[in-house]
Amino acid sequence: MTDVKTPPEPRTVVPVDPARRTEIDKQRVPMSARPYRLLALVKQDAVVRVQKEPDDTVMTWPHLLSIEFLAGALMSIFLLMMGLFVNAPLEALANSNVTPAVAKAPWYFLGLQELLSYFHPTVAGVMVPTFVLVGAALIPYVDRGNLAATRPSQRKTAVVLFSMFCALGLIVTFVGIFFRGPGYAFVIPYLNTDGLHFSL
Amino acid sequence: MSFLERVDQSIRRSVVWRSLFRQPYPNDERSRAYAVMNNVFLHIHPVRVRQHAVKFAYTFCLGGLSFFLFLVLTVTGVYLMFFYVPSATQAYSNILSIQSEVAFGLLTRNIHRWAAHLMVFFVFLHMMRVFYHGAYKPPREFNWVVGVVLLFVTLMLSFTGYLLPWDQIAYWAITIGTNMGGYAPLLNTPTKLILLGGLEVGQNTLLRFYVLHIMFFPLVAAIFLAVHFWRIRKDGGISGPL
Ligand code: HEM
Numbered sequence: 001m002t003d004v005k006t007p008p009e010p011r012t013v014v015p016v017d018p019a020r021r022t023e024i025d026k027q028r029v030p031m032s033a034r035p036y037r038l039l040a041l042v043k044q045d046a047v048v049r050v051q052k053e054p055d056d057t058v059m060t061w062p063h064l065l066s067i068e069f070l071a072g073a074l075m076s077i078f079l080l081m082m083g084l085f086v087n088a089p090l091e092a093l094a095n096s097n098v099t100p101a102v103a104k105a106p107w108y109f110l111g112l113q114e115l116l117s118y119f120h121p122t123v124a125g126v127m128v129p130t131f132v133l134v135g136a137a138l139i140p141y142v143d144r145g146n147l148a149a150t151r152p153s154q155r156k157t158a159v160v161l162f163s164m165f166c167a168l169g170l171i172v173t174f175v176g177i178f179f180r181g182p183g184y185a186f187v188i189p190y191l192n193t194d195g196l197h198f199s200l
Numbered sequence: 201m202s203f204l205e206r207v208d209q210s211i212r213r214s215v216v217w218r219s220l221f222r223q224p225y226p227n228d229e230r231s232r233a234y235a236v237m238n239n240v241f242l243h244i245h246p247v248r249v250r251q252h253a254v255k256f257a258y259t260f261c262l263g264g265l266s267f268f269l270f271l272v273l274t275v276t277g278v279y280l281m282f283f284y285v286p287s288a289t290q291a292y293s294n295i296l297s298i299q300s301e302v303a304f305g306l307l308t309r310n311i312h313r314w315a316a317h318l319m320v321f322f323v324f325l326h327m328m329r330v331f332y333h334g335a336y337k338p339p340r341e342f343n344w345v346v347g348v349v350l351l352f353v354t355l356m357l358s359f360t361g362y363l364l365p366w367d368q369i370a371y372w373a374i375t376i377g378t379n380m381g382g383y384a385p386l387l388n389t390p391t392k393l394i395l396l397g398g399l400e401v402g403q404n405t406l407l408r409f410y411v412l413h414i415m416f417f418p419l420v421a422a423i424f425l426a427v428h429f430w431r432i433r434k435d436g437g438i439s440g441p442l
Contacts, residue, residue, distance in 0.1 A: 057248040061232040064245060064254045071261040072268050079272065079311050079318075087306065088313035090299070093292045094371035096400060103372040105380075106362050108320050108355060112380060125380030137348040139331075140341035150334035151442050162331055199369050200317055 089199045101182035102197040110176030111169050117184065244429055246437065253438035258333075262326035266354075267425065269319040273357075276312040277414065280305075284364070286410035288403040291366035316358050323354045335439035343431040346424055353421045360413035363406060374409070375401050 058064075091100075105113045115124035149155045181187030181197040189196050201209075211217055212224075226235040233247040252258055283302050284294045298305035327347060330336060336344035363374040378401070382392035397404025432438065 056251050058251050058254060059229060059232050060236045060245045060247055060249050061226055061242075064249050065236075065242070067254060067256065067261070068264055071265055075265055075268055076272075079315055082314045083307045083310035086310065086314070088310045089369060090295060090365055091368040094288075094366045094368060094401075096371070096402075098368070100368050100372055103376055105373050105377045106359060107317075108324075108358070109377055109380075113376060116380065121380060121383035122385055125383045126385070133348060133352060136327075136351075137345045140336040140338075140344050143337070147337050150337065150439065152332060155334060158334075159332065166328065200313070 091199075102180075103184075104176065104180070104198065107173065107177060107198075107200065111172040113184075114172040114176040114180070246433065250437060250441075252441035258440060259438065260325070260329060262322055262329055266319055266322045266326055269315045269322065270421065270425070272315045273312060273319065274418065276308050276315070279308050280312060281414060286364070286406050288366065288406055291364065291406060295365045295367075316361060320354055320358050323351055327351060333439055333442065337439075339435045340431075340439060343428060343435060346428045346431060350421065350424050350428060353417055353424065357413065357417045357421065360409040360417065363401070363409045364413065366406065371401055374405070378405075 104110060112124055112129060115128060118124070119128075143155075143158050145157075146154065152159045177198050178189045178196065179186055181194075187197065222238060223231050223234050226232040236242045236245055236247050280298065283298050283305065285291065295309070298309055300306075302308075330344065330347065359374075359377060363370045378392065378395045381395060382388050384391045392399065395405075395408075396402070397408050
């Protein structure tokens with residue numbers, strides 16, 4: 001078999017009516033003669049904006065990368081120090097027959113465990129976490145009042161509500177961490193010197 | 201020219217070096233742009249960024265550090281996996297021997313543990329900083345939703361890992377945690393059966409949590425992280441300035 005190459009079809013450039021050419025068209029190379037690939041279509045106003053020199057930007061190398069490097073380095077040192085000097089907890093082998101005096105969920109779920117002592121488990125264990133996650137995901141679609149407002153002073157309601165919610169979460173978590181002891185009963189930490197009933 | 205300078209130069213002029221780095225050390229604007237654009241790891245960034253976005257006090261590096269911790273956890277986690285079998289009869293003694301016999305085993309386990317707690321903490325803080333900047337507002341609504349998924353995945357990564365040492369803390373923390381989930385209306389027993397692979401925490405639970413911890417949730421996290429970072433670029437970079 002022989003490979004016969006068909007010659008490419010000649011391209012014709014249709015001339016544009018000079019009266020219809022806008023300022024941007026005049027800067028353009030005819031599409032058929034373009035020396036570049038088409039990467040994206042941008043709206044006209046975006047094209048105009050690009051032509052203005054952006055003056056509030058800095059080079060990623062070195063301005064952003066140096067900060068990232070420094071942050072990573074400091075974090076590495078911190079983790080190394082923690083790893084060298086503080087051992088991760090490990091207790092006795094798991095035993096389903098021996099309930100330890102203090103049994104707590106990991107700290108990020110301790111707020112929920114605290115709620116468990118006030119509400120029915122369906123509320124504290126299922127409805128609250130579902131509500132929190134779904135509610136959080138819905139925030140951008142609920143807060144539609146003033147979409148341009150980003151400064152806290154311009155959006156007091158949102159900031160106050162969110163802060164109250166965070167404070168509530170913090171309080172129940174703190175009570176769970178510090179003020180709950182054997183049998184999940186209320187205790188004052190360090191009283192009678194039995195220390196904190198908490199492990200990470 | 202000193203000896204060291206000559207060594208330096210002959211390295212930089214060698215065929216191997218030049219096959220690795222296509223341009224000289226980035227000193228001017230053009231080569232700096234290329235350095236970011238042509239590197240597979242750096243090209244996650246745009247070539248230029250807006251000035252306020254690189255200020256520490258805007259992002260506090262919280263998102264970036266969450267991601268850094270994720271990477272640390274991946275590396276230390278892979279190392280720990282070499283010495284750990286998810287079996288109710290072996291897991292605990294594996295941990296003991298990691299701590300006493302494996303080279304840098306104790307250090308690796310400690311770092312893995314502390315980095316995990318810190319990641320959960322930083323993701324919470326990152327979410328708060330995003331909220332207070334109103335950075336979830338258009339066009340960033342969807343990236344906030346992706347973020348909520350990432351928060352959930354981060355919590356699940358930490359929670360599933362918590363069981364693996366198979367000690368008393370692990371066993372009872374997971375018992376309490378999964379008990380709470382077992383109160384889903386109508387679905388209580390099925391939910392618990394699915395979570396635990398039985399009616400109480402046991403061998404099935406350990407295997408389930410292990411697979412979720414080392415495979416499923418890391419993959420889900422990687423996918424959503426990719427979307428998260430891609431969206432930051434597509435949404436026009438970091439929000440602000442305030
Ligand atoms: C594994 C967890 C996460 C990682 C690694 C991560 C990473 C990042 C990074 C590196 C940025 C760039 C700016 C910055 O560092 O602040 C960012 C921005 C952002 N993140 Fe996350 N994120 C995570 C979780 C979340 C969560 C939980 C939310 C919210 C629910 C969220 C919402 C956002 C939004 C909306 C932006 C854009 C902010 C802006 O433009 O100012 N992310 N994320």
